[in-house]
Amino acid sequence: MTAPLLGQMMDVPLTVSSLIAHAARHHGGTQIVSRRIEGDVHRYTYRDCEKRSKQLAQALIALGVAPGERIGTLAWNGYRHLEAYFGVPGFGAVCHTINPRLFPEQIAYIINHAQDQYVLFDITFAPLVDKLAPQCPDVRGWIALTDEAHLPDMRTPVLSYETLIEAEDGEYEWPLLDERSASNLCYTSGTTGNPKGALYAHRSSVLHAYGASLPDAMGLSSRDAILPVVPMFHVNAWGVPYAAPLNGAKLVLPGKDLDGKSLYELMEAEGVTCSAGVPTVWLGLLAYMREADVRFTTFKRTVIGGSACPPAMLRAFEDEYGVQVIHAWGMTEMSPLGTLATLNWEQSQRPLEAQRALLEKQGRVVFGVDMKIVGSEGEELPWDGVAFGDLHVRGPWVIDRYFRQENGSPLVDGWFPTGDVATIDPDGFMQITDRSKDVIKSGGEWISSIDLENIAVAHPAVAEAACIACAHPRWTERPLIVAVLKPGATLTREALLAFYEGKVAKWWLPDDVVFVKELPHTATGKLQKLKLRERFRDHVLPTALAIENCPLGEPGTDR
CATH class of the missing domain: 3.30.300.30 (ANL, C-terminal domain)
Structure with a gap:
């Protein structure tokens, strides 16, 4: 048998650190704006972000953190949390974002199951940390994402993030890691039992950032200012913290205040062009805008997912405010991008109501994801928009198995069963009709x-x-x-x-x-x-x- 002829291209690994390195080198002056927990608005650039991310990597290495070990975060959308997205996986450790809205018992279970070595936390979660620390004896230290002047009064001994990284010079070379090594860890919400961990790889995270950036996905570019309303503790804010530097987009991080008034004022002040979030947040924003009788001046499109976007909300954004809604679907096990509802050229020529009928569905896959619906006997069902069955997916950013469950895989014949019931129409548009339960x-x-x-x-x-x-x-x-x-x-x-x-x-x-x-x-x-x-x-x-x-x-x- 003749050996295959191999290509003669550079073997450059796809690593999370390459995203911030690219942004710092080629979009170094582009701003990252954060509404801080301390109450003010913080501004710096991608160039600053990379240096501080390297300082964080140096500080964690100095604390004895080894590649492969997990570092937890309990934090809102802010610049220090963003630095953990790069500084932690950048030297080979794993950034484990934890949802602080879960019950304390669930959070303690997640921290212990992940075997987190250190946990970074915003000071608003100081009372929560005091509850968690006695339940998490293997955590070596708790690091408050603030300076010495703002350290909260706590029972738990804590370190100051700013003090830790100020001791480092940032003169650090990102190592060339195996792109299949772990980069991020996210847990499911655990609605039907204990939360389960999805362990992402550097390769899958970079490919996901590419997929999310496509014109028929979030469509990001260096001309955008994106505000992720979806929290960075919810499936990595749907990949926005990685897709934004990949494109050099301005990044606006809203902190803890996600009410309609706070979001609207920040969007207007920073010239936000696009966003992403769940329907419940947009209900609050729409209610505020109607009550205050205000309009957007720069905001053009938003991705809505997490749960089904009601057609009434889609029409309100588009008809009343001229904002394009991109209906999306995904899940923690998919990093999370699965489908997005955008029209191709032929579909855009159809009557308006026919277009809207498509856009109200969860949409079609981007390259990298494949899907099918199967019947009760496991047979693949037709894409006729009528037959509905269990939705299965596969792709390079879909999990193969859950973290620390090495003896069993959830896959069925190489496909991941999502637990959703869906139809797929002849245009390839998928519509969730229900969760199977x-x-x-x-x-x-x-x-x-x-x-x-x-x-x-x-x-x-x-x-x-x-x-x-x-x-x-x-x-x-x-x-x-x-x-x-x-x-x-x-x-x-x-x-x-x-x-x-x-x-x-x-x-x-x-x-x-x-x-x-x-x-x-x-x-x-x-x-x-x-x-x-x-x-x-x-x-x-x-x-x-x-x-x-x-x-x-x-x-x-x-x-």
Whole structure:
């Protein structure tokens, strides 16, 4: 057998440090702006960021941290946290971002499971650290992301980040690491058990940054100023901290204040052109803008993901404020980029409503990701926009196995099962119809809770809605809408149910509506349907009460 003819190109490893090195060398004067925990706005450049990242690497080496060891972070979106994104993996250690919104017991489990050697934390989390430290005896030290003057009064002995890095000169050469070595560690939110770790590689992180930068993804360039609203502790802020320096884009980091007023003022002050975040944050921004009667002057597009973007929100951004919404889908196990809803040339020539029908879906894959839907027997289903099944994915930034679970892989025939139920249409646009655990099974047929939620949110009086399954003596499960009204709005159960007429098949019509003051969310902004199902476990649907007096008919006719 003839040996293959190998290419004669340089074998330059794809490393996270190369991203900040590129930005410092070729976009050195571009600004990174941060709203600090201390209360002021901090400005410096990519050139400054690389030097301080090198100082951090030197400081951690001086503390005895070895390549491969994990360094945790409990921090908001700010310049010091950004330095950890480069300084930690830059010398071969692993940057482990931790979600501070989880329960302390979950956080302690994550720190211990990751075997973090040191934990960097913003001073707003000082009380949390005091709770965690006794539960995490193997952590060698806690480092406050501040200077000596702002060190909080704590029971736990802590080090000052600024004091540590000021002792170093920054004259450090990034080592040439194996691009397949670990760079970052992110844990799932643990809604169905203990959180699980996704261990990213330098190679996968750089490829993901490339993919996120494509014109049909975030479309970043050096002319952009991007503000990641999605926290840096949530799947690496969807890769923005790596995609921004890859392109030389101005980076605006909002800190802890994510209310509508704070975000709007920062966007306007810094000329932000694009952003990324979950729907719950954008609800607050839209509400503020309507109340204050203000408009954007530079903001042009935003990626919305984390949970399904209601069509009403997409239309509000585009029709009222001229902001392009890029609906996206992904997950921690995918680094997280999976699909984004953008139109090709032919699709952009279709009637407006046909275009919007596509853009309201989760979109099509970028190069690097492949997907398919499979049926109950594992057979691949057609891309006809009708058949729906379990969504499977694969690609160079999709996990092969979970961290420290080396004896088993979640893959099925080389594909990762996402736990989502979806359709794929002939254009290749994927639409999540439900999580597999949230789909409503009525009389042997499936009903999409997401579709019913989107209709509810389209009602002008509804701020947010969730759809869950309730037990039914005839149909096994029927849909219940749990809705939150907008401030000052009034709406009856009957009026909201009537709003569904003609919008879905008759047997999809919800059986009941309950109004609540607020809905429970996970630490990453997703609806906590498990809590809702527990809360309404004993809820009796009116159709179930009336069933003895109703003739056997279609679901929905009981009402």
